[in-house]
Amino acid sequence: MLEIDNLTHVYGPGSPNEHHAIDGLKLSVAAGELLCVVGPSGCGKSTLLRSIAGLIKPTGGEIRVDGKLVRQTPDNLAVVFQDYSRSLFPWMSVADNVALPLRRRGMDKRQRREAAQEALESVGLAEAGRKYPFQLSGGMQQRVAIARALAYRPSLMLMDEPFGSVDAQTREDLEDLVLKVRGHHRMTIVLITHDIDESVYVGDRVVVLSKAPAHVVGDLKVDLPAPRDQITTREHPDFVRLRGEVGRLVRGVDAPAATA
Amino acid sequence: MTAETTPARAGQPNQGRPSPSRARRGKLLRHAVGVAAFLLVWELAARAGLLPWLPAASASLARVAELAFDPAFAGDLLSTLTAAAAGLPLAVLVAVPIGLLLGTVPAVEETTRAIVEFLRPIPSVALIPLALFFFQPEINAKVALIVYAASWPILINTLYGVRDVDPVATETLRSFGFGSAAVIWRVSLPSAAPFIYTGIRLAASITLILAISVEYFVGGSGGIGAFLIQASTGIGADAMLDVIATLVWAGLVGLAVNVLLLRAERRLFRWRHA
Ligand SMILES: Nc1ncnc2c1ncn2[C@@H]1O[C@H](COP(=O)(O)OP(=O)(O)OP(=O)(O)O)[C@@H](O)[C@H]1O
Ligand SMILES: [Mg+2]
Numbered sequence: 182m183l184e185i186d187n188l189t190h191v192y193g194p195g196s197p198n199e200h201h202a203i204d205g206l207k208l209s210v211a212a213g214e215l216l217c218v219v220g221p222s223g224c225g226k227s228t229l230l231r232s233i234a235g236l237i238k239p240t241g242g243e244i245r246v247d248g249k250l251v252r253q254t255p256d257n258l259a260v261v262f263q264d265y266s267r268s269l270f271p272w273m274s275v276a277d278n279v280a281l282p283l284r285r286r287g288m289d290k291r292q293r294r295e296a297a298q299e300a301l302e303s304v305g306l307a308e309a310g311r312k313y314p315f316q317l318s319g320g321m322q323q324r325v326a327i328a329r330a331l332a333y334r335p336s337l338m339l340m341d342e343p344f345g346s347v348d349a350q351t352r353e354d355l356e357d358l359v360l361k362v363r364g365h366h367r368m369t370i371v372l373i374t375h376d377i378d379e380s381v382y383v384g385d386r387v388v389v390l391s392k393a394p395a396h397v398v399g400d401l402k403v404d405l406p407a408p409r410d411q412i413t414t415r416e417h418p419d420f421v422r423l424r425g426e427v428g429r430l431v432r433g434v435d436a437p438a439a440t441a
Numbered sequence: 442m443t444a445e446t447t448p449a450r451a452g453q454p455n456q457g458r459p460s461p462s463r464a465r466r467g468k469l470l471r472h473a474v475g476v477a478a479f480l481l482v483w484e485l486a487a488r489a490g491l492l493p494w495l496p497a498a499s500a501s502l503a504r505v506a507e508l509a510f511d512p513a514f515a516g517d518l519l520s521t522l523t524a525a526a527a528g529l530p531l532a533v534l535v536a537v538p539i540g541l542l543l544g545t546v547p548a549v550e551e552t553t554r555a556i557v558e559f560l561r562p563i564p565s566v567a568l569i570p571l572a573l574f575f576f577q578p579e580i581n582a583k584v585a586l587i588v589y590a591a592s593w594p595i596l597i598n599t600l601y602g603v604r605d606v607d608p609v610a611t612e613t614l615r616s617f618g619f620g621s622a623a624v625i626w627r628v629s630l631p632s633a634a635p636f637i638y639t640g641i642r643l644a645a646s647i648t649l650i651l652a653i654s655v656e657y658f659v660g661g662s663g664g665i666g667a668f669l670i671q672a673s674t675g676i677g678a679d680a681m682l683d684v685i686a687t688l689v690w691a692g693l694v695g696l697a698v699n700v701l702l703l704r705a706e707r708r709l710f711r712w713r714h715a
Contacts, residue, residue, distance in 0.1 A: 234616050260616040267609035271712045272631045281627070282617035313712050333617065 182212040182247060182369045183233065183337065189241030189394075190228055202228040203239070204394035215363055215370045217380035219431055220390030226373045227263055229395065230339050233371070234260050246337060259335035261343045263373075265326040269314040276301065276310035279329045286333070300332035301325070303358060305351065320347040327355065331362055340372045344379070353411050356383050360409060377431065381405075381423045382414060389430040399430035496682045504686040517668040518690060521656065524580065524664070525648035528587030532644055536592040537637060540599025544633070545625055550600070561597075565590035565651055569658045579662050583655040590651045591644035595637065602636025603629050635710045642702045646695055653691060665691060 188206040193199050202225040210216045220226050232239045233246070235254040246255040259282070262268040269278050279297035288296065301310055304324040314322055323346045330338055340359075344352045360383060363370055374380050380387045381403055389399035403423060405414055414420055480498045487497040496504075508514045543550040565586060572589075576582035606629050614624050656666025665687055672683035 231612075234612075236612050236616065254616055254618055256618060258616060258618065260613070262609055262613060264609045267607050268613040270610060270613075270628065270631070272634070272710075281614075282619075285618050315712060 182214070183208075183210040183371070184245045185209065185229075185233070185242070186244075187242040188229070188232060188239055188244060190225070190232060190237070190239040192228075194240060201394035203232070204396055206242070206390075206396050208388060208397060210369060210371060212369055213363075213367050215359075215372065215383060215385045217384035217387045218371060218373045218390060219375060219377060219380045219387060219427060220395060221392050221431065222375065224390050224393045225395035226390060227341055229390075230260070230341050230371070230373060234258060234339055255337065257336040259330035259333045259338045261326050261330045261338070261340040263341040263345075265323045265343075265346075266314070266319065268326055269322055271314050273313075274310065275306070275312050275314065275317070275325050278314065278325060279310075279332050282329060282333045296332050297328075300328040303331065303362075304328045304355065320351065323347060324351075324355070327358075331358075334366055334368075336368060338368050338370045340370065342373055342375065344374070344376075352379075357409075357411070359383060377424050377427045378415070380427060381420055382409060382411075387423070387427055389427060392433075398433075399427070401426060494681060496685060501682060501685045501689065504682045505689045508683075508686050508690065514665070514668055514687075514690075517663055517665045518694075521649070521652045521664040521666070522694065524583045524587060524652045525645075528584050528591055528648050528652070529641070529645055531584070531588045532591035532595055532648075533641060535588060536595035536640070537599050539592075540596045540637070541603055541625060541629065543596075544600045544603025545621075545629060561593060565647075566654045566658075569655055572655070573659070579655075579659050583652060583664075586655055587648045587651045591647050594643040594647065595640040598636045598640030598643075599633060602633025605636065606632045635706075635713050638702075638706055638709065642699065642706070645698050645702060649691065649695055649698075 185206060185208040188203055188208075189201075190203040191199060191201050206229065218226055218229070228237070231237045233244055233251065233255075235251045244251040246258075249255070269275075270281070273281065276294065276297050279300055280293040283293040283296055298307070298310060301307055304327055306321060306324055306328065309317060309321060309325070314325065317325065323343065327340075327343055330340070344355050347355065356379060359370065359372070362368065372380075372383065384403050386403060387399075387401045388397055389401075390396065391398045401423060403419075405417055405419055405423075480502075483495075483498040486492060487495045543553065568586060568589065569582075572582040572586045573579065576585045610632060611624050611628050614628050619627070652664060653666040653669070656662075656664030657669055658666075660667055660670045669684060669687050672680055672687060674680075675683070
C-alpha cells in the first residue's frame with residue numbers, strides 16, 4: 182500500500198538554516214495496517230507525513246502509494262493535521278467543515294449532510310454541527326478534524342498526533358473509534374503519536390524514529406489479541422513488554438540485559 | 442457554550458459589568474455630546490464674528506434641511522449617488538479577480554509590481570482630463586474614474602488577504618484532493634473576504650470623492666459637485682450657506698454608507714472576532 186524508500190528531506194538546502202529533517206528513511210505499510218510512528222519531538226514526523234501526502238517535495242528518495250509514485254496528493258487520502266485548529270475553516274460551521282471534502286465523493290447535499298452528522302456523532306459532537314470552530318474548545322476542534330477525515334472514508338488516513346488536546350477519557354474513546362472504523366472500512370492508517378502506550382494499544386505495528394535527521398531505529402509487530410480493550414489489553418504481559426521496548430528505543434537505551 | 446448555561450448573562454444586567462446595550466447607549470451619548478459641543482463652538486464663533494464669512498451653525502443646519510426638499514439639489518444628490526453606486530460593484534468585479542490572480546501567482550505579481558507601484562500614487566483626480574478625453578458622455582468618464590480609483594484599495598486588500606491565507610487551510614483542502622481552482626474558490630477567497638470587504642469599505646468613500654470631483658471639474662452637468670460650483674458662483678452669505686450645507690450632506694451620506702457597511706461587516710464576519 183505504502184512504500185517509502187530512502188526518503189531524505191533537507192529544509193533550506195544550502196542556506197545557513199539548512200536542516201536535515203529526514204535521512205534515508207525506509208518503511209513499508211501493508212494495506213489495512215495501522216502503523217504507529219513514535220519519535221522524539223522535532224525529529225521529522227510531521228515532515229514524513231507531509232511528504233506522504235504530497236504536500237512537500239522531499240529532497241530525496243521515493244514514496245509510492247498503491248504502487249504509484251507520489252508527486253501530488255494521492256487519491257483517497259485524508260490527513261488529520263497536527264495544527265488541527267488551523268486546518269478547520271473558521272468561516273464555515275462545523276457541519277460544513279466536515280461535509281466539504283465529501284464533494285469529492287460525488288455525494289449530493291443531503292448525503293453530505295447526513296454523513297457529516299454521522300461522523301460528528303461518532304466523535305461525540307452530535308450537537309456541535311451548527312456551531313463555528315471558534316465556539317469550540319481545542320479538544321472539540323480536534324475531534325471535528327478527526328470526524329472530517331473519518332467521514333471522507335479514505336483508503337489511506339494520515340493522523341498527526343490526533344489526540345493531543347483531548348482529555349484521557351475522550352482519548353481512549355477516540356482510540357477505540359479509530360480501531361472500530363479501521364475494522365469496518367479497511368483503511369490503512371499511519372498514526373503519529375508521542376504517547377508510547379497509545380502506539381502499542383492502537384498499532385498493529387510501531388515504528389520508532391531516531392532523533393533528527395529521522396530514520397527508523399525500531400520496527401515492532403504488535404501481536405496483542407483482538408479486539409483490544411482499554412483495561413485488559415493494557416494489562417496483557419505482551420503490552421507491558423512492548424511498551425518497555427518502544428520506550429527504550431525512543432530514549433535510545435539498550436535493553437537491560439547487562440544490568441545486575 | 443458557556444453563554445447558554447449561565448442564564449445570568451442573558452437577562453438583567455449583572456452588577457459591575459454594564460450590559461451591552463447600556464454600553465452602547467453610553468457611547469452614543471458621548472458621540473452626541475461631541476457633536477453638540479462642536480456645533481456650539483461653531484455657533485458662538487460665528488455669532489462673535491470671529492470668522493466673518495462663516496454662517497452660524499443654526500442657519501447652516503436649517504439650510505441642510507431645506508436642501509432636502511429642493512428638487513434641484515435632490516436631483517444632483519441622486520445623480521452623484523447613482524454614479525458612485527454604479528462604480529463600486531464594477532470596481533469589485535475588476536479588482537477582486539486581479540487581486541486573486543496577483544495574490545496566488547507570485548510570478549504575475551512580480552511582473553506587474555513596477556507598473557502597480559507607479560500607477561498607484563497618481564492621484565485619481567489628476568486623471569479627470571484624460572478620462573473626459575476617452576469616455577464620453579461625461580457620465581461614462583465619471584463612472585470610469587470611480588471604477589479606477591475605487592479599484593485600488595480593493596485590489597491591494599485582496600492581494601494581501603490572499604497572501605495571508607493560512608497554508609494549513611489550503612493544504613487541508615489539497616490533501617483531500619481538491620485542485621487549485623477549488624482551493625482558491627473555497628479557501629483563499631472566503632479567508633480573504635474580510636480583507637476584501639475592508640477594501641470595499643474604503644473604496645466606497647473614494648467613489649464619493651471621485652464623483653464629486655469629476656462633477657466639480659466639469660460643472661454644468663449635474664451632481665452635487667456641480668451644485669457646489671453653482672452655489673459658489675453666487676455672492677454673499679447665501680452662497681456660503683449653500684456650500685456648507687452641501688458639504689454637510691456629502692459628509693452625512695459618507696457617514697451613513699460607512700455605518701451601514703460596518704454593521705454588515707460585523708454580521709458577515711462574526712467568525713473573525715472570536
Ligand atoms: N518549513 C520548514 N522550514 C525549515 N525547517 C522546518 C520546516 N518545517 C519543519 N522544520 C524543521 O524540521 C524538523 C522536523 O520538523 P517536524 O515538524 O517534522 O517534527 P516533528 O517530529 O513533527 O515534531 P513534533 O513532535 O514537535 O511535532 C524540526 O527541527 C523543524 O524545526
Ligand atoms: Mg509534528
